[in-house]
Amino acid sequence: xxxxxxxxxxxxxxxxRRRTFVAAAIITLLFLFxxxxxxxxxxxxxxxxxxxAAFMQLGLxxxxxxxxxxxxxxxxxxxxxxxxxxxxxxILARPLxxxxxxxxxxxGILIPCLLLYLFWSAIVIATARVGASGQLGAFATAAAISxxxxxxxxxxxxxxxxxxxxxxxxxxxMVSLVIGWSEGGMRGWGQALLGNGEGNHTVLFxxxxxxxxxxxxxxxxASATAxxxxxxxxxxxxMTGNFGxxxxxTPWDVWWPILHVALALIAAILIFNARDV
Amino acid sequence: xxxxxxxxxxxxxYRSPWGRRRLRAVDQLDLRVQQGTVFGFLGPNGAGKTTxxxxxxxxxxxxxxxxxxLGLPNGSLEARRRLGFLPxxxxxxxxxxxxxxxxxxxxxxxxxxxxxxxRADAALAMVGLEDRRKQRLRQFSxxxxxxxxxxxxxxxxxxxxxxxxxxxxxxxLGRRQVRDIILRLKQLGRTVFLNSxxxxxxxxxxxEVAIINQGRLVRxxxxxxxxxxxxxxxxxxxxxxxxxxxxxGRFGAVQQRNHTEVEVxxxxxxxxxxxxxxxxxxxxxxxxxxxxxxxxxxxxxRVVRGxxxxxxxxxx
Ligand SMILES: Nc1ncnc2c1ncn2[C@@H]1O[C@H](COP(=O)(O)OP(=O)(O)OP(=O)(O)O)[C@@H](O)[C@H]1O
Ligand SMILES: [Mg+2]
Numbered sequence: 001x002x003x004x005x006x007x008x009x010x011x012x013x014x015x016x017r018r019r020t021f022v023a024a025a026i027i028t029l030l031f032l033f034x035x036x037x038x039x040x041x042x043x044x045x046x047x048x049x050x051x052x053a054a055f056m057q058l059g060l061x062x063x064x065x066x067x068x069x070x071x072x073x074x075x076x077x078x079x080x081x082x083x084x085x086x087x088x089x090x091i092l093a094r095p096l097x098x099x100x101x102x103x104x105x106x107x108g109i110l111i112p113c114l115l116l117y118l119f120w121s122a123i124v125i126a127t128a129r130v131g132a133s134g135q136l137g138a139f140a141t142a143a144a145i146s147x148x149x150x151x152x153x154x155x156x157x158x159x160x161x162x163x164x165x166x167x168x169x170x171x172x173x174m175v176s177l178v179i180g181w182s183e184g185g186m187r188g189w190g191q192a193l194l195g196n197g198e199g200n201h202t203v204l205f206x207x208x209x210x211x212x213x214x215x216x217x218x219x220x221x222a223s224a225t226a227x228x229x230x231x232x233x234x235x236x237x238x239m240t241g242n243f244g245x246x247x248x249x250t251p252w253d254v255w256w257p258i259l260h261v262a263l264a265l266i267a268a269i270l271i272f273n274a275r276d277v
Numbered sequence: 278x279x280x281x282x283x284x285x286x287x288x289x290x291y292r293s294p295w296g297r298r299r300l301r302a303v304d305q306l307d308l309r310v311q312q313g314t315v316f317g318f319l320g321p322n323g324a325g326k327t328t329x330x331x332x333x334x335x336x337x338x339x340x341x342x343x344x345x346x347l348g349l350p351n352g353s354l355e356a357r358r359r360l361g362f363l364p365x366x367x368x369x370x371x372x373x374x375x376x377x378x379x380x381x382x383x384x385x386x387x388x389x390x391x392x393x394x395x396r397a398d399a400a401l402a403m404v405g406l407e408d409r410r411k412q413r414l415r416q417f418s419x420x421x422x423x424x425x426x427x428x429x430x431x432x433x434x435x436x437x438x439x440x441x442x443x444x445x446x447x448x449x450l451g452r453r454q455v456r457d458i459i460l461r462l463k464q465l466g467r468t469v470f471l472n473s474x475x476x477x478x479x480x481x482x483x484x485e486v487a488i489i490n491q492g493r494l495v496r497x498x499x500x501x502x503x504x505x506x507x508x509x510x511x512x513x514x515x516x517x518x519x520x521x522x523x524x525x526g527r528f529g530a531v532q533q534r535n536h537t538e539v540e541v542x543x544x545x546x547x548x549x550x551x552x553x554x555x556x557x558x559x560x561x562x563x564x565x566x567x568x569x570x571x572x573x574x575x576x577x578x579r580v581v582r583g584x585x586x587x588x589x590x591x592x593x
Binding site for chain 2: 085090
């Protein structure tokens with residue numbers, strides 16, 4: 001355990017050395033800009049609390065997406081990249097298992113991601129007046145669920161990095177994101193075709209596969225449900241368009257991403273153990 | 278006592294991505310290294326030395342065969358707890374200072390905090406980097422990086438030290454320091470497995486050497502046993518004559534240096550005392566007879582060339 005912790009601290013130190021936090025600062029400015037936009041948009045506000053809900057929804061969406069991007073950037077070079085650079089040779093000659101090395105990396109990447117995520121949560125809580133509208137509990141639940149998004153993609157990228165060099169890893173991670181985003185579109189299209197009587201189960205099946213491979217829509221849906229966004233027709237409508245399904249989440253929408261992380265970690269361990277360094 | 282290193286038919290075959298080309302990087306290698314010795318592992322570029330070391334450490338999986346370190350399976354945690362390693366491609370986490378780097382490795386090696394500090398100080402002193410302890414590795418010169426790598430290898434006071442070209446980036450002073458460190462380790466009863474192209478250094482430090490070429494073991498033995506003791510003899514006389522040259526020609530290939538000195542490259546089996554006796558008999562007035570032990574470098578070149586000729590012959 002202490003070896004995992006030592007390696008995690010090394011990874012955190014490395015993250016601090018990189019320009020990760022310049023990116024984080026820029027994204028924080030973006031947050032504030034969007035808050036200002038939402039504050040002055042005439043679109044929301046018909047129902048009490050809708051503006052705040054819209055901002056929380058937007059804020060959570062940005063928090064999880066940008067944390068995922070930073071996690072992906074850090075995980076992409078974690079294993080193969082370090083082996084290529086040669087920094088792993090002296091580490092792996094120490095009495096450590098590769099499982100420890102991998103878990104050390106994983107924790108070392110996720111800890112800065114989590115800290116950043118908490119910082120952005122604080123900004124959203126302050127600017128969306130979450131406390132004043134009595135939504136703190138709901139927001140905390142939604143934020144916890146939304147963190148599954150960076151967790152899933154960081155772990156998946158770490159798994160890619162056990163066999164792929166950094167550039168390829170980044171590319172694979174982006175492809176995975178696109179697959180996840182395409183789920184709603186495919187589902188909507190498949191249902192439309194069914195409605196025409198052409199019965200396109202293939203497209204719906206592909207949407208299912210995409211949704212399992214990169215469960216972006218599930219996480220967003222579970223998070224939105226936790227926020228109680230069904231109350232606001234405008235937000236509901238936009239989100240339903242994105243997911244291609246109703247807004248109401250099931251427990252599986254949370255359990256599957258958790259299982260996904262576990263499976264990706266197991267795959268990463270198996271591949272890393274089998275390869276030469 | 279188990280061998281420090283023992284390999285049995287150790288083989289590594291690299292395949293190209295689609296499996297069309299195969300490369301036998303290490304081919305049925307049988308090595309035995311006694312504990313407490315300094316062992317030189319020699320071979321031309323691409324002979325498979327680094328690949329062998331990677332298999333010993335458990336970083337690379339052998340295609341077939343096996344290896345044991347200190348009686349333990351290669352790559353086992355217990356074996357790695359008892360060894361120190363300096364890689365050929367030394368690249369460290371450059372954002373750490375020398376001190377932090379050794380602290381990290383002390384932790385990973387499982388040393389107690391007090392021991393970590395004590396060993397780090399000793400290791401820094403040993404490689405001559407005491408006054409650089411607060412500097413980041415990024416600012417280190419190549420030779421300094423190799424030195425800190427060596428400090429890292431020696432940090433946990435390992436029983437077996439594996440060094441893959443430890444002096445490739447060092448200045449002459451650094452090389453001598455490394456030589457002294459190796460000899461000190463030997464005095465302490467540690468085993469050093471050393472891979473280097475600087476054969477004069479190997480000659481000064483190693484008890485035994487193995488030469489590999491194209492993945493195969495070509496020779497293994499002590500330097501004295503391997504290098505012929507009197508392969509070449511310098512003979513100095515008052516005056517040379519055709520008769521004397523003819524006598525010397527019976528013992529080896531004669532090369533006249535000047536009118537009082539010749540060099541005789543002895544035939545296999547010819548012995549220097551017989552040469553002296555024969556010259557004395559024909560009335561030569563000898564000033565000096567200087568036998569030259571073959572250098573390890575000459576031996577290395579001879580053996581590797583010979584091996585290549587044999588290999589080429591076999592192909593045709
Ligand atoms: N990862 C790899 N994939 C494919 N071939 C490899 C790999 N690593 C090494 N080789 C090949 O294996 C052979 C042995 O390489 P190795 O690095 O062990 O040589 P070496 O004896 O250490 O040489 P040098 O003295 O140049 O360091 C070479 O032909 C090399 O091209
Ligand atoms: Mg090498």
